[in-house]
Amino acid sequence: MADRHPALKQTFAERARTAAHPLTRYLFRLMDLKASNLCLSADVTTARELLTLADKVGPSIVVLKTHYDLIAGWDYNPQTGTGAKLAALARKHGFLIFEDRKFVDIGKTVQLQYTAGTARIIEWAHITNANMDAGRDMVRAMAEAAANWKERIHYEVKTSVTVGTPVSDRFDDSDPQQEPASQAQSQSQAARPQREGGGGDKGEMLDVVSHQQRGRDNTDVDGRKGSIVSITTVTQSFEPADSPRLTKSHHDQGDDAVFPGIEEAPVDRGLLLLAQMSSRGCLMTADYTRACVEAARDHRGFVMGFVAQEALNSAADDTFVHMTPGCKLPPPGEEENGQVGGDGLGQQYNTPSKLVTVCGTDIVIVGRGITEAGDPPSEAERYRRRAWKAYLARLA
Ligand code: BMP
Numbered sequence: 235m236a237d238r239h240p241a242l243k244q245t246f247a248e249r250a251r252t253a254a255h256p257l258t259r260y261l262f263r264l265m266d267l268k269a270s271n272l273c274l275s276a277d278v279t280t281a282r283e284l285l286t287l288a289d290k291v292g293p294s295i296v297v298l299k300t301h302y303d304l305i306a307g308w309d310y311n312p313q314t315g316t317g318a319k320l321a322a323l324a325r326k327h328g329f330l331i332f333e334d335r336k337f338v339d340i341g342k343t344v345q346l347q348y349t350a351g352t353a354r355i356i357e358w359a360h361i362t363n364a365n366m367d368a369g370r371d372m373v374r375a376m377a378e379a380a381a382n383w384k385e386r387i388h389y390e391v392k393t394s395v396t397v398g399t400p401v402s403d404r405f406d407d408s409d410p411q412q413e414p415a416s417q418a419q420s421q422s423q424a425a426r427p428q429r430e431g432g433g434g435d436k437g438e439m440l441d442v443v444s445h446q447q448r449g450r451d452n453t454d455v456d457g458r459k460g461s462i463v464s465i466t467t468v469t470q471s472f473e474p475a476d477s478p479r480l481t482k483s484h485h486d487q488g489d490d491a492v493f494p495g496i497e498e499a500p501v502d503r504g505l506l507l508l509a510q511m512s513s514r515g516c517l518m519t520a521d522y523t524r525a526c527v528e529a530a531r532d533h534r535g536f537v538m539g540f541v542a543q544e545a546l547n548s549a550a551d552d553t554f555v556h557m558t559p560g561c562k563l564p565p566p567g568e569e570e571n572g573q574v575g576g577d578g579l580g581q582q583y584n585t586p587s588k589l590v591t592v593c594g595t596d597i598v599i600v601g602r603g604i605t606e607a608g609d610p611p612s613e614a615e616r617y618r619r620r621a622w623k624a625y626l627a628r629l630a
Contacts, residue, residue: 239547242594243629246271253553254534257330257360257504260496261538261555264296264328265597267495271590271625272618273297273332273557275601281307281316287610288320292327294614297361297557299332299599302353310352317358324360328493332557333359336508338368341375349379356383360499363506363541366522370529373505377536380503387501504538509546512560513580530554545594558589559599563620577602586617590624597621 241249250262265271274295278284284305288298298320302308309315324331333355337344344364349356356362356379364376492498509526510518527546530537539554540546547554562574562583574583589595598621600614607613 239545239552239594240550241547241553242545245629246596246625249553249555253555255504255536255538255553256500256502258538258553258555260499261296261330263496264330268293268296268328269622270294270296270618271597271621272614273299273597273599274604274614275299275334275559275599276605277301277304277601278605279304279306281305281309284316285319285323287605288323289327290611291604291614292323292329294611294618295327295329297330297332297597297599298324299334299601300359301334302355308353310354312354312357317353317355321358322490325498326491326493328496330360330499331358332361332363332506335359335362336365337362337372337376338365339372340368341371344368344372345375345379348376349383356380356503359503361504361506361538363508365508366526366529370525370532373507373529373533373537376505377533380505380536384501384503503536505533505536506539506541506557507537509540509542510544511541512543512558512582514576514582515580527552539596541599542595543589543593545596555597556595557597557599558584558593558595559601560584561586561589561598561600561617562603563617566616569620586621587624587627590621591627594628596625 245266246262247266250259250266253259253262272295274287274291274297276284276287276291276298278287284300292298300320302316305316307316309319310317312318320331323329335347335355337347339347347355348362364373366373507526507530508518509523510516523542523546526540527548530540531549531552534553537554539556541557541559543558543560545556546552547556560582563569563585564571564574569585572585572587574585576582584593586598589598598617600617604610604614604617
C-alpha cells in the first residue's frame, strides 16, 4: 500500500488542501509551518511535569500525546484544570493534543467515557484514539458524541439575571404567614437558566420559596406550599463559539498567547483508529487493520487517520494521516549505525528514517527517547530534524 499511494509523494502543504477532515487539514498546515512531524508522548507521572514538558518541548512538536490516567494530580476542573492548561499551551506553541485513551467498549459506554465522567476528554483533547476490536458501531457512537458536543458548544450561553419586585397580579399573595425570602436565596435560584434556545432569549422566572403550611387551601400533598416572593428576569444571549471573545474567555488561564502564523485549531474533534501496534506479539491481524481502514472511510468527517506502523492510504481518495509510536534514535553521534533495540517489555523501536521514508508514516511518536534525555527540549529538536529530513527524503 505504502509504496504506491500518491499521498506519499505529496507535501504536507498539498495534503492540507485535500484532507477530508478539517483538523487533519489544520494539522498538515501546522506541520508545514513548523517544519515538524514530531509528536511527543508525554508519559510523565505528575501534572507539574506534564505542563513543564509541554511548555519546553512545545516549539518542536505538532502533537502532544497524553495518557491522562497515569498523571498524579490531574486537575479535572474543565475551566482551570490540567486539560485547560494543556489547551492553553497548545495554543501558545501550536500543537494539537492527542489523548491516547484507546477507547474500546460498547458504543454507549464509550460515548460517556469520551464526553463525560471525570476527565471529559473531549473538552481538551483535539484527538483521541480507539481500538476497533469492539466493532464499527463504536466508531459511529463516538462520531455522534463528537457531533453533539460540537453542536452544544457552538454557542456559549450568556445568562444575566435581574431580581425584581413581584407584580401583584402574578401570584396569590393571600398567605398572611408568608415569610420573606432572603435576597441570597432568590439569587441562587435565579442563577439557573430557565430554558435553552437559540439566538437570544428572555424569560421570567418566578422565585418560589416553600414553607411548611399544613392544613391551608393551597398546600401541596406533602404539606409544602409554594409562595412567590420575587420575579427574576433571565436573559440569555448566544454567541458563536469561534468568536475571539469566547475563545479567550473559555481558556483564560492567564496565558493567552497564540502561536503566530496560523489561526487557532478548529473546534472539530478527530479520532485515530489503532490499526497496528508497535509491541512484540501484537494480536492485531491484517483483517483487523483492513476493517480499521474501512471504518475510517465510513466516517471521514470524524476519523482523521491511524496509529499504525505503516501508511494505510490505498484508495485514490484516502486522505488519512498516520502517526507511529515505537520510535527511537541511536544516541547522538551513533545515528549512522541506525540500530535501536526494544525496551525489554515488548516495545519495539524503529528510527524516524525507517518509519517515515520507508514505511510511509507522517508523524513519529516519541516518548522515552525524549522524556528520559538529559535535555528534553534539545533532544526533541534532534528528533524533529531527523523526522523532517526523513519526510524530505520520501518526497525526493
Ligand atoms: P515510548 O516512545 O516511550 O516507547 O512510548 C510510546 C508511547 O506510544 C506510549 O505512550 C505508548 O502507550 C504508545 N503506543 C505505543 O508505544 N505503541 C502502540 O502501538 C500504540 C501506542 O499508543
